[in-house]
Amino acid sequence: MDDAGDPQDGAGEGTRNGTRRGVTEPAHHGDEVTALLGFLRRQRELVAWKVSGAPEQALRAVATPTGLTAHGVVRHLTNVERSWVRDVFAGQDGLVFDWTDDDPDGELHVPEAVTMDQLVADYAAETARCDAVVAAHRLEDVSARRDVSLRWVLLHLLEETARHLGHLDLLREDADGSTGEEPPA
Numbered sequence: 001m002d003d004a005g006d007p008q009d010g011a012g013e014g015t016r017n018g019t020r021r022g023v024t025e026p027a028h029h030g031d032e033v034t035a036l037l038g039f040l041r042r043q044r045e046l047v048a049w050k051v052s053g054a055p056e057q058a059l060r061a062v063a064t065p066t067g068l069t070a071h072g073v074v075r076h077l078t079n080v081e082r083s084w085v086r087d088v089f090a091g092q093d094g095l096v097f098d099w100t101d102d103d104p105d106g107e108l109h110v111p112e113a114v115t116m117d118q119l120v121a122d123y124a125a126e127t128a129r130c131d132a133v134v135a136a137h138r139l140e141d142v143s144a145r146r147d148v149s150l151r152w153v154l155l156h157l158l159e160e161t162a163r164h165l166g167h168l169d170l171l172r173e174d175a176d177g178s179t180g181e182e183p184p185a
Contacts, residue, residue, distance in 0.1 A: 012038065021183040023049060033139060036154055043161040044127050047077060048120050049183055050168040058175040059116055070171045072108035073164045074119040078126045079107040080160055084153050085130035089137075091144025 012018035012025035017038035019025060023045040026038030051059065051070055059070045079097050086092045098107035110119070139151040172178050 017041065021185055023182060036139075036151075036158070037134070040154060040158045040161065043158060043165055044077075044123070046165055046182065047074065047161065047168060048124065050165060050172055051116050051120060054116070054172060054176055054178065056115055059171070060112070062171050062174040064167070064171075068108065068167060068171075069110065070168055070175070071110040071114065071116060071119060073167050073171070074116065074123055075107045075110050075114075077161060077164055078119070078123045081123075081126050081130045081157065084157055085133050088145045088148075089143040089150060089153050090133045 010018050011020035012027050013029075015027055015030050015034065017024050017027050017030065017034060024038055024041040026042060027034045030038065051074060054070075063069045075098060079099065082095055083097065087095050100106050103109065134150065134154070137150050139149060139154070141150045142148070143150070143153060169179070169181075
């Protein structure tokens with residue numbers, strides 16, 4: 001599967017994903033694979049954009065009433081990608097997660113020493129590893145550990161990433177007043 005953006009496709013007006021305002025613009029006339037991967041890539045890139053440029057302490061200073069933080073959201077998304085694509089779908093062994101039996105929400109509890117820049121870099125590295133798995137399969141392929149297709153896994157990741165991007169919208173606004181759904185023109 002290949003959904004690579006093409007600079008000649010500009011802002012996704014054609015059949016391939018493009019770029020608009022520095023983030024992926026899903027192909028307006030692409031096939032299912034291209035559109036699906038374009039929308040997922042866009043959400044991932046918007047996660048990184050949403051937390052970029054904010055002072056570290058401003059991001060750390062805000063949380064939801066239940067303790068959800070921007071740092072926790074980004075680390076959670078990293079673990080979710082690893083879990084669904086490399087563990088559940090591909091059946092890879094020996095993967096390390098930030099949750100445990102004793103702390104099933106461990107990925108949400110990010111140590112002070114771990115910066116947002118580190119978390120975003122880890123997220124980008126994990127999504128690249130996941131993209132390599134996805135590229136080697138078809139949407140109809142069934143996962144190694146559950147009776148779900150790659151299509152289902154990718155749609156779930158799209159839903160999960162978009163939902164948590166909404167959390168980041170609110171946390172970032174509370175942190176420093178920044179708002180917006182995409183980078184400015």
